[in-house]
Amino acid sequence: MKRSLAFIIITCTILFTSQFIITAFKPDNVSKQRPLTTNSCNCYASTPLYNVVINFNNKVPGDLPAFNNQSQADCFAWQEFITLNWPIDSTKSFGAPRDFSPVGWEKYMPLEVLFQPNGVKPSPWGTLVSPQYAARFKTQNLLMNTNNTKLLTFTTKFAVDSNFRLSPDQAAPSDKPNWLGAQNGTNLWYEIKLNKDYYDFVIKNGYYNAVTQHDSVQNGVPLNFPQGQYNGPVGAIEIKAAWMEVDDLSSPKWERYKLSRATVYDSATGKLRETNVALVGLHILHKTQNQPTWVWATFEQIDNVPENGQPAPPYGYNFNSSNCTSRQVSLNGGGTATVGCAPNTSPPYYLSQAAPVPIQITRSNAIDQSDAAPINDSMQNNIKRFYPQSVFQYYQLVDVIWSQTLQPDKTKPIQAPFPLNTSAMLSGAHIVANTTMESYVQNTLTCYSCHKYSTIAPFPGDSVNNNVFGDFSFAISAAQYPTAKAKKKR
Structure with a gap:
């Protein structure tokens, strides 16, 4: 009996070891992508019927089985946030303090890399720096790795990149300076990232070229991005991020932030410099089968601005000071400008005229206390329970916009x-705004108010179709065209 038992134990050990070796060397396991974990929790819902289970892993959800209420939409947003911010390196923990390594969405393709000058085919997936930028700064001592460097060139969400005329967004106000100065005296940097499903759709259809977009419209084919599906494809995702520069890295303050190393392009000096940045705002735009008009979720770091009923953060607010005083700023070329303390007022000068100073910001629309607030409490506590040191326990969902009724894609091109x-578009607050990205228009427009006007890329040879709807994505309008084509009448 003992010999039989010993034989069974030895046999099982050999089988287990063999299976482990085989599994470990499967091609799928060669990647550094962090494996799925077993941590999960229930997300707050108004009734058990609408509960959403949150899984802590790297599997970005394609959709929900159905969107029935605001709490489900909020929970879906938290599932997106967790999976998108999952570390790529399998040796890293979720939200480890002072971890500068990239998370999933940071490896998405930047807007300016996907849409190249003259409408040429973009670089392969995984490229993070435009070849044009790399060539432009080739003579500088600061080297850029096209597959690893985070290159930030936009000082406002609404800015136009003076090098390649790429606009991260077309939202208002467009007639005033829109940079945002933090309390540490630095300006915010912004970036737009597009996921693999978005990239593949553009590449497959040749939509990186404005002429091809117009050819498609002339053939009666609408531009409809791929939809995510429950337990299926992810669908098109567009990320917009706001980063604040880190001043004193030794401060324990930064153990509450997702940090990254970045190379920034200063339009005032025309030079690059390296810096450390902290994530303070994140928009997640996601097209799904149940939400073809996209899910619009936005998150912030909890120390940005005062919140109703919440104590002040231990290291002060990022964009608000109780001791604010007006500042006189000397401008390049002469003259001065006064930066006052009236909240949410755009600055009176451009960064090419003077260095940034702190701008006073408040939240105009309180975070929804019925759904978003309790869901935030629950998710922050669960993150702390599973990953006690995680920086992501210091982030919060601001709001989510979703459609109560299905509004399907159009089968033919339409004009924007x-x-x-709009009566079917629901959210916790009447107007959804992120204090780091809609700082000066928090009471004016909500996300879809602008994005329903998105269009395909303009092309002078076919101006009659310049206003064709671009499926809620302003990014697609960044496509350019061969200069020679513009001179020909179509």
Whole structure:
């Protein structure tokens, strides 16, 4: 009996070891992508029927089985946030303090890399720096790795990159300076990232070229991005991020932030420099089968601005000071400008005229206390329970916009704006705004108010179709065209 038992134990050990070796060397396991974990929790819902299970892993959800209420939409957003911010390196923990390594969405393709000058085919997936930028700064001592460097060139969400005329967004106000100065005296940097499903769709259809977009429209084919599916494809995702520069890295303050190393392009000096940045705002735009008008989720770091009923953060607010005083700023070329303390007022000068100073910001629309606030409490506590040191326990969902009724894609090209049933578009607050990205228009427009006016890329040879709807994505309008084509009448 003992010999039989020993034989069974030895046999099982050999089988287990063999299976482990085989599994470990499967091609799928060669990647550094962090494996799925077993941590999960229930997300707050108004009734058990609508509960959403949150899994802590790297599997970005394609959709929910159905969107029934605001709490489900909020929970879906938290699932997106967790999976998108999952570390790529399998040796890293979720949200480890002072971890500068990239998370999933940071490896998405930057807008300016996907849409190249003259509408040429972009670089392969995984490229993070435009070849044009790399060539432009080739003579500088600061080297850029096209597959690893985070290159930030936009000082406002609404800015136009003076090198390649790429606009991260077309939202208002467009007639005033829109940079945002933090309390540490630095300006914010912004970036737009597009996921693999978005990239593949553009490459497959040749939509990186404005002429091809117009050819498609002339053939009666609408531009409809791929939809995510429950337990299926992820669908098109567009990320917009706001980064604050780190001043004193030794401060324990930064153990509350997702940090990254970045190379920034200073439009005032025309030079590059390296810096450390902290994530303070994140928009997640996601097209799904149940939400073809996209899910619009936005997150912030909890120390940005005062919140109703919440104590002040231990290291002060990022964009608000109780001791604010007006500042006189000397401008290049002479003259001065006064930066006052009236909240949410755009600065009176451009960064090419003077260095940034702190701008006073408050939240105009309180975070929804019925759904978002309790869901935030629950998710922050669960993150702390599973990953006690995680920086992501210091982030919060601001709000989510979703459609209560299905508003399907159009089968033929239409002129913008999209005929959106706005009464079906729900959110916790009447107007959804992120204090780091809609700082000066928090009471004016909500996300879809602008994005329903998105269009395909303009092309002078076919101006009659310049206003064709671009499926809620302003990014697609950044496509350019061969200069020679513009001179020909179509």
